[in-house]
Amino acid sequence: KLGTVSVILENRTQTSRPEDKRSGWVGRGDVFVWFRVSAEEVLSSKMSPMQQDEEVGGEGGIEEVNREEADRRLLSKELENSVAAHPEDASLRFQLGVSLWENSGDSSESKEKAAEHFVVSAKYNPGHGPTFRYLGHYYCRVSLDSQRALKCYRRALAIDPDDSESGEALCDMLDSSGNETLELAVCKEACEKSPRAFWAFRRRGYLHLDQKRWSEAVQCLQHAIRGYPASADLWEALGLAYQRLGMFTAATKSYGRAIELEDTRVFALVESGNVFLMLGSFRKGIELFHQALQISPKNISANYGLASGLLGLSKECMSLGALRWGASLLEDASKIAGASAQLAGNISCIWKLHGDIQLTYARCFPWVEDDKMIQSDAKAFNGSLVSWKQTCLLAAFSSRRSYLKAVHLAPWQASIYADTAIASDMISSMEDEDSSHDLYSWQLQEKMALGALLLEGDNYEFWVTLGCLSRHTALKQHALIRGLQLDVSLASAWAYLGKIYREEGEKKLARQAFDFSRSIDPSLALPWAGMSADCLNRGLKSDEEFESCLRAVNILPLAEFQIGLCYLALLSGNLASSQVYAAIMQAVQRSPQSAEAHNLNGLACEARFEYESAVASYRISRCVMHNSSCKSSKSHFRDITINLARSLVKVTIERCTLSECFLFMYLGMLDTEGMQIYAYALWKLGDNNHALVVARALAAAVSTVGKISTSAIVSFISRLLYCISGIDLAITYLLKMPNEAFDSTSVSLVVRAIHALDQSTRLQSTVFKQMLSPFFWCGGCRNELFDGTF
Helix, strand or coil, X not given: CCCCEEEEEECCCCCCCCCCCCEEEEEECCEEEEEEECHHHHHHHHCCHHHHHHHHCCCHHHHHHHHHHHHHHHHHHHHHHHHHHCCCCHHHHHHHHHHHHHXXXXXXXXXXXXXXXXXXXXXHCCCCHHHHHHHHHHHHXXXXXXXHHHHHHHHHHHHCCCCHHHHHHHHHHHHHCCCHHHHHHHHHHHHHHCCCCHHHHHHHHHHHHHCCCHHHHHHHHHHHHHHCCCCHHHHHHHHHHHHHCCCHHHHHHHHHHHHHHCCCCHHHHHHHHHHHHHCCCXXXXXXXXXHHHHHCCCCHHHHHHHHHHHHHHHHHHHHCCCHHHHHXXXXXXXXXXXXXXXXXXXXXXXXXXXXXXXXXXXXHCCCCCCCCHHHHCHHHHHHHHHHHHHHHHHHHHHHHHHHHHHHHHCCCCHHHHHHHHHHHHHHHHHCCCCCCCCCCCCCHHHHHXXXXXXXXCCCHHHHHHXXXXXXXXXXXXXXXXXXXXXXXXXXXXXXXHHHHHHHCCCHHHHHHHHHHHHHHCCCCHHHHHHHHHCHHHHCCCHHHHHHHHHHHHHHCCCHHHHHXXXXXXXXXXXXXXXXXXXXXXXXXXXXCCCHHHHHHHHHHHHHCCCHHHHHHHHXXXXXXXXXXXXXXXXXXXXXXXXXHHHHHHHXXXXXXXXXHHHHHHHHCCCCHHHHHHXXXXXXXXXXXHHHHHHHHHHHHCHHHCCHHXXXXXXXXHHHHHHHHHCHHHHHHHHHCCCHHHHHXXXXXXXXXXXXXXXXXXXXXXXHHHHHHCHHXXXXXXXXXXXXXXX
């Protein structure tokens, strides 16, 4: 600014200028250049040689400061002289005022002198906007005359709408006085006058954000960004406006640009993470929350968002079958939510989030076999089952405790009462209590559901919650019907109503309710499961029944649906399917206390030729039945033991098979299938005599079984006799069988095989009769040869 030569260009005609040795005016047509010698020459000319030597020997920093101060004083003095010579020159007045204003520091006296020159300058040149800007600064900061300051600022903006300094100062004064409407009008007027008044568009966009006028805010902020493309505040504000409008993709881009310009923008990181959570991109949201916590480790919003993201990601993992991974994510989320509750224990939403995490953990915590000892050691299995149950129960208690804390902080929020009711219902279902409850007493879950309805009686979701949690059938039906009265298109209410009707034996009403629910919302799992269970009344085939249940499992992988899917797969011949195998494995992890789940898991393993795993599942199933408080039928125990014996035979553990069959004989529960397994195990161990004894007993029981079982018994005895006593005894046995016994594929194949080995052709007539049988020519025998059963 100040150097050896300083020039000031004046675009006007001058006829005379003062002459001075150190300054002068040189004419160049209509332009005159006023020059001056630097302050260094002036000072040096006035200093003695000794003073000059001392000055040269001083410190460089002090010398520079003194030089600049001298230059400023000299410039002010010269401007004063020029103003004195030309008192009506508005430009010189303005320059002198600026010099006094900037060099005054905190001196109010110098600023008052500067203001006098600004007033005179404005008098001679009323169209100069910066003059009114400095006058506005004086009245606002020095004399504290707000009315005059407002007038000066507005005059400056009227002259130059692009003057951001005057505009911001005027808006700051209006904002401090609470006159937001006038502030918005000023910005609007500047925007209409000049499209380059970017400060006005920015300020106007911020005001629209404050007033929640998101569409107008987007337009103004977009225009302001043209003038301030590197402003992280503008990009952040634009992202917020997009977010409130539901334009989440545009919001993430705006937030991302703000983060690129300034990577420490915690608000942009947190809000961008929230948007990604709403879009279902949990991993990206978690990454952004981690970045925010690196900048501000104790930020409540970032911790809350991180815990929410982990909860969403865990649900996504569990829906894909990764139960262990989902449980580990929930453990991390619980720690973060707990730490947030310690930082801000008076915020109800944090406690509610902690309750949601713990409730999900209690529902989805998987039972895992620690080692192979569990498969054969009943004590180890019981210990693992008790540990699993305690973990789930403690998580449910923690969930209810967090919900109650949230209720204490925000008793007006009805949804928290409903959450507390759900947690209480889960606790009561997991605790070892007597199944008989007093029908005239209200349970805790019912009371909490009623508490939600007392606050919001017209909320149909709370009526559905009461209908699902109540133990009174009449109250269930009333609550669900009340929910349908409030919203007839409520698919969940129709589905649960159909479940109630089915439990009460009203199958026609149940079918109608399930049909209504499925037509309203096909993505609901319960109607598909109900249609699968009602296949006989609907006239559906077994494959259609299986497909309906499979769809229910894909929509909502509940253990009950998965067990039903495996049972239908057993009936339809789809037990070896990978979908069925994955479903029953998840069912075992979710419900290890279910003997039926372990039994079906064993059948699925057996269908996949995994006999050792099948043996372990059958043993665990029997162990669960022994420990179960409810009474299991003898037929169930017999079926599981037969399955176990069959699998033991297939893994060549005949002695274990014999012990199981001896147990059956002792209990009087050895049926024809068990006798076949028993005889086969005796033969494998070389005890042929006892095997023949069991075979005779089995042959005597042929008349008491059905046609399918008769064919299986005849085929088995024929092969066993051939292996033990030779072809003669087998032929003798077959010749005694009636012709109806040879209609089966398995028996027909055995007869033909033995006939091929018999040189005497004693079974020629039997084989000839089979060829003349209508069963052979209708294709039943030939088709069964290729269906995979053989």
